[in-house]
Each structure stands twice: as structure tokens, then as C-alpha cells.
Amino acid sequence: MTVKTRFAPSPTGYLHVGGARTALYSWLFAKNQGGEFVLRIEDTDLERSTQAAVDAILEGMTWMGLDWDEGPYYQTKRFDRYNEMVDKLLAEDKAYKCYASKELLDEIRAEQEANKEMPRYDANHPKIKAVNDAAKDGDPCVVRFRNPKQGSVVFDDQIRGRIEISNSQMDDLIIRRTDGSPTYNFCVVVDDWDMGITHVVRGEDHINNTPRQINIYEALGAPVPVFAHCAMILGDDGAKLSKRHGAVSVMQYRDEGYLPNALNNYLVRLGWSHGDQEVFSREEMIEHFSLSAISKSASAFNTDKLNWLNNHYIKTSDPEYVAKHLEWHLDNQKLSTENGPAITEVIKLVGERCNTLVELVEQIRYFYEDFAEFEAGAAKKHLRGVAKEPLELALSKIEAVSDWSTEGLHTVIAQVCEELEIGMGKIGMPLRVAVTGGGQSPSVDAVMQLVGKDRVISRIKMALDFIAEREANAQ
Template sequence: MTVKTRFAPSPTGFLHVGGARTALYSWLYAKNQGGEFVLRIEDTDLERSTQEAVDAILEGMSWLELNWDEGPYYQTKRFDRYNEVVDQLLAAGKAYKCYASKDLLDEIRAEQEANKEHPRYDANHPKIKAVNEAAKDGDPYVVRFCNPKEGSVVFDDQIRGRIEIRNDQLDDLIIRRTDGSPTYNFCVVVDDWDMGITHVVRGEDHINNTARQINIYLALEAPVPTFAHCAMILGDDGAKLSKRHGAVSVMQYRDEGYLPNALNNYLVRLGWSHGDQEIFTRDEMIEYFSLDAISKSASAFNTDKLLWLNNQYIKNSDPEYVAKHLQWHLDQQGIHKENGPAITDVIQLVGERCNTLVELAQQSRYFYEDFDDFEPGAAKKHLRGVAKAPLSLALEKIKALTVWNTENLHQVIADVCEALEVGMGKVGMPLRVAVTGIGQSPSVDATMNLIGKARVVQRIEMAIAFIEAREANAQ
């Protein structure tokens, strides 16, 4: 048997972290088993589904690099197939037409609640039977599935173990509305049957739906998939995940400077573990992943942990991979990398200091762009009269260099310190502010090496002029 999983979001909103984790688990299990992964857009909610949401889901899946083997399928393009199966159930007596209006059902529900009864649809209720018996051709109706009245639905969940739900707790659910459109729970079953889905990974909020759907599989004599229901994700304060915790579109994480591999690594650990290992390559996630290792307990989303993990990925990933995703941020900030060193060299030098790609792009700017002003605080502290002599001597020695590399630049700084009998900070800090315009950067020798001789000379000259102007104004 070929394992086949699916991710089937409803396009009523963006792809958020809960959905992304479900997609990741489904994708990983398929890859671990040498199987296939299907993307299906469940857009039967015609009022709430939007093309914008569809586009956002596809963009999010592509950015996370959760590539699908089949799809995307759209339920709205399969209505003929669903209605064909509804008609088969009607003909077999496994479904029936119900003419009861919404108002009548609301009235019955109110009566049940007043009598402290469990509110549910009852096809044998006298008022419903009367309406159905009096119905004429042309009257509006829905089609309801004949749910078994005795026994229980029992299934072995891959995460939660044995689950049993009594059939008398389940209604005869509507499978086709009065307008002729099929409903979610029914479409899902037909889709999974037609597409050969063997394993369904989804949130624990679907457990009651699973019981209803299993009865439909059995009525259709279709194979029942294996189910795995994941616990919810909570905020770090224990409350249900909301926008303030991070329940936002995964593309916002792109915008905030996260690498997709870092987000995938973080999401896979929200409920799954492999010993004490925290950081996984993509291949390791595929190799080690199993549904049995997913926790039954809810997981807490921790933005600080995600930020730490993103820093690890920026520092340790192939610079070409980082550069691929950094490009979007360079474009957003208007930085043109053709005006300076190889971006992979900048990433290797600056990346260790950055938690996000937004920071990395910001810290890359001075390698590619000249500036007219120095950061005020850094200039006030380090571009003072006392810095003119170290900068002037460093400039003289830098101009004389015939071989431009980090080692020679380091020696220039050491020679200036020795000649002026000052500590490294008295030379290095003014040089750092002079060549970067700011007070923080990687080692100044390596930074100057990447900036290049012409720019370094021009910027030191600008810093000396700044100091001289500052001294003149002070007189």
C-alpha cells in the first residue's frame, strides 16, 4: 500500500501556524513512508471562501517548500461527483430527503433545551415526520445521511489511541443543502475515497467530524483512512493561540525575517520530538518523523525560542540558501547587492549577529551603500578630537597597502596601536564608526576587507573631516 496523505485547508483565511504544522506533519509522514502528499482546497463554503485566501495558502505552502505531489484539487470543481454519490445513497436508502425548515428545527431545538434534553435532529420527531409526509414535488429539501442509531464508532487514533463515540450522539447530518450544494463532511469522505488517502492528520477539533465521516465511509463501502488528531497550539501564557501569540499568516514570518527551514524546524517540535534533539535538517525531519511520536498534550508557542532557532539557521545554513531568502528583504529595503561584495561573504560575516533576515539586510547596507551621516550616538562617543591621530595614521597605512586582506588590515590596526601607544579600542572603535557609520559591526578588519579599499579610504577621510568640523564648531 502506498501511503497517501493530504492537507485540505478551507480558503476562508490565511495559512496560519496551526495549519502549517498540520501540513508539515502530513508532508513529513508521506515522505518518511515513501508516499505521496496531496493538496486539496476545501472551498464548499461559498460565502466565506475567497480567491485571496486560496492565493495566500498556495504562497505559504510554496514558501515553506511543502511541495505537493497532486493538486491542488478544488471541491467546487467536483460538485457533479458529490451529487452522483448523494444520489447513490438516496437510491440505496442510506440517505433521505428532509423538508423541515430551519425555523421548525430551531423551534424543536428550543423545546429540547427547555426540557433539558440534548438538542439534536430527530427524524422521528412528530413535527418533522408531519412535514416530510406532507411534502410535495418542488418543495425545498435537504438530503440527510442515515446515521446508524445503535452502537458506536470506534477507531484507533495514531496519536490518541482508541476513541469511541456513540452513534446516538450523532445526528443525521445534512450532506446536500437546499440549493443543491454538498456539505463539508460529505465532500471530505468522497475526496479521500477517490484520491486514495490512507492517512489523515488534522487537529483534535475534528474528532467529532471523524466519527460522522467514518459512518459515511462505511455506508459507501469505502476504505477508512487511519486518523491522527493533533493537540492544539497554545500561546506561551497557556491561552488559546491568537494573533498576539503568533496565530498569523505564515507569510508574516517571511516578512519578519524568518527562514522557512527555521519555521518548519520550530513547528515540527511543537508536539513532536526525537530524543533531546532541537535542530533538524530537512532530511533528518523526514528520516525521524513518525505519527506515534506526536504528543497528546497541547504545545505552547514561544516566539523567543523561534527567534533563537532562526539565528541558528542564519549562522549555520548554507550561505546560498540564506541569500535566496535574504534577497526579498534586500529588495524591500532598497539595497542593491551588485554595488559591493558577494552577499554570501556578507552573510558569513554578519549573520552570526542577526536573529532575523530583516536585521541581516539592515546590517548589510553599509557594504553596498555610501552614507552622508554617522549614527549620532556613535559619532559623539568615538569621532572626537582624540580619534583624529589614530584615524589619520590608519588612513596613511591603509593607502600604502598593496595586498588587501583581513590579515593585513588587522596588522595595520596593531601597528597604529603600537605607534601611538594606545589600546585596541582607541583605534578599532573610531575605525568602525568611520567605515560603517554605526557603532556595532563584526570585527573591523574583516568588515573593511569586504567594504573594499576605495570605500574605506573615502569613509575614513569623511570621518576625519567630521572631527575637524566638530572641533571648529567647538571653538
């Protein structure tokens, strides 16, 4: 048997974090088992489904690298198939037409609540029976599945273990609406059957749907998949993850500067573990993943840990990979890298200092763009009269240097310190402010090597002019 999993989002909004983790788990299990992964768009909610949401889901899946082997399938293009199966159940008396109006059902529900009874649909209720007996062909009706009245539905959840639900707790759910459109719980079953789905990985909010769907699988004579229901994700404060916790859309994490490999690594550990290992390559995730290792307890989202992981991936990933995902941020912040050093070299130098790609763009701007003024605090502290002589000597040596390398520039700085008998900070910090415009950067010799000789010379002269003007104004 070929293992086949599916991710089946409803296109009523973006791809949220909980859905992304479900997709990741489903994808990883298929890959671990040498199976196939199907993408299905469950768009039967015609009023709320939008093409923009479909596009957002596809964009999010693509950005995460969760490629699908089949699909995307769209439920709205399969209505003929669903109705064929509804008619089959009608013909076999496993489903029936119900003509009771919504108003009548609301009235009966109110009576049940007033009598402290469990509100439920009962085909044998006198009022419902009377309406159905009096109905004529062509009258508006829904089709309801004839749920078994005896026994229980039992299934072995791969995360939660044995689950048993009595059939007496389930009523006859609607499988086709008055307008002729099939309903979610029915479409899911037909899809899983037709697409050969063997394992269903989804959120715990679907546990109540599972026994209903199992009864429909069995009524159709379809194989019942294996189920695994994942616990929810909580925010840092222990409440259910929502918009108020910040980024909950996958593409918002892209916008805030996270790498897809970092987010995948974070999400896989948000409810699954393999010993004490925290960092997993894509290959390691596939190799070690199993449904049985998923926790049945809710997981709390921790932004600090995600930032730590993202920093790890920025500084340890192939610079080409980081550069590929940095492109969007460079365009978004309108920073061109055409006039400057190779972006991969800059990433290698600056990347380890940044938690996000947004920070990375902010910290590399001086490699590609000249600045009109220095950061006020850094200039006030380091571009003072005492820095004039060290900067002038450094300038003369830099103008004459033939070995424009990190090592050659380090030698220049060492020579300035030796000749003027000063510590490294007396020239290193003024040089840093002069060349970068601010007081924070990697090693100044490495920075100068990438900034380039002409720009370094020009900026040191600009710093000396700043000092001269400062001294003139002080008199």
C-alpha cells in the same frame, strides 16, 4: 499499500501556523513512509472562500517547501461526483430527503432546550414527520445521512489511542443543502475515497467530525483511513494562538525575516520530539518522523526559541540559501547589492549577529550604500580629538597598503597601535564608526576588506572632517 496523506485547507483566510504544522506533519509522514502527499482545497463554503486565500495557501506551502505529489484539487469542481454519491445513498435508503424548514427546526430546538433535553434533530419528531409526509416532489429539501442508531464508532487514533463514540450521540447530518450543494463532511469522505487517502492527519477540532465521517465511509463501502488528531497550539500566555499573539500567518513569518527551514524545524518540534534533539535538517525530520511520537498535549508557541533557531539557521546554512530568501527583504527595504561585495560573503561575516533577515538587511546596508552622517551616540563617544592622530596614521597606511585582505588590514591596525603605543580600542572603535557609521559590527578588519578600499578611505576622511568640525565648534 502506498501511504497517501493529504492537507485540505479551507480557503477562507491565510495559511495559519496551526494549519502549516498539520501540513508539515502530513507531508513528513508521507515522505517517511515513501508515500505521496496530496493538496486539496476544500472550497465548498462558497460565501467565504476567495481566490486571494487560495493564492495565500499555495504561496505559504511553496515557501515552506512542502511540495505536493497530486493537486491541488478543488472541491467546487467535483460537485457532480458528490451528487452522484448522494443519489447512491438515497437509492440505497442510507440517506433521505428532509423538508423541515429552518424555522421549524429552530422551534423544536428551543422546545428541547426548555425541556432540558439535548438539542438534536430527530426524524421521528411528530412535527418533522408531518412536514415530510405532506411534502411533494420538487419542494425545497435537504438530504440527510441516515446515521446508524445502534452501536458505537470506534477508531484507533495514532496520537490519542482508542476513541469510541456512541451512535446515539450523533444525529442525521445534512449531506446536501437546499440549494443542491454538498456539505463538508460528505465531500471529505468522497474525496478521501477517490484520492486513495490512507492516513488523515488533522487538528483535534475535527475529532467530533471523525465518527460521522467513518459512518459515511462505511455506508459508501469506502475504506476508512487511519486518523491522527494533533493538539492545538497555544500562545506564549497559554491561550489559544490568535492574531493578538503577533504573527500567525505563515507568510507573516516570511515578512518578519524567518527562514522556512527554521520555521519548519520550530513547527516540527511544536508537539513532536526525537529524544532531546532540537535542530533537525530536512532529511533528519523525514528520517525520524512518526505519528506515534506526536504529543497529545497542547504546545505553547515560544518566540524566543524561534528566534534562536532562526539565528542558528542564518549562521550555519549555505550562504546561497540565506541569500535566496534575503532577496525579498532587500527588495522590500529597497537595498541594492549591485554596488558592493558579494552578498554571500557579507552573510558569512554578519549573519551570526542577526536573529532575522530583517535585522540582517539593517546591518549590511553600509556595505552597499554610503551614509551622510554617523550614529550620534557612537560618534560622540569615539570620533573625538583623541582619535584624530590614530585615524590619520591608519589612513596613510591604508592608502599605501598593497595587500587588501583581512590579514593585511589587521596588520595595518596593529602597526598603528605599535607606533602610537595605544591599545587596539583607541583605533579599532574610531575606525569602526568611521567605516560603518555606527558602533556595532563584526571585526573591523574583515568589514573594511569587504567594504572596499575606496569607500574605506572616503569614510575615514569623512570621520576626520567630523572631528575637525567638532573641535572647531568647541572653541
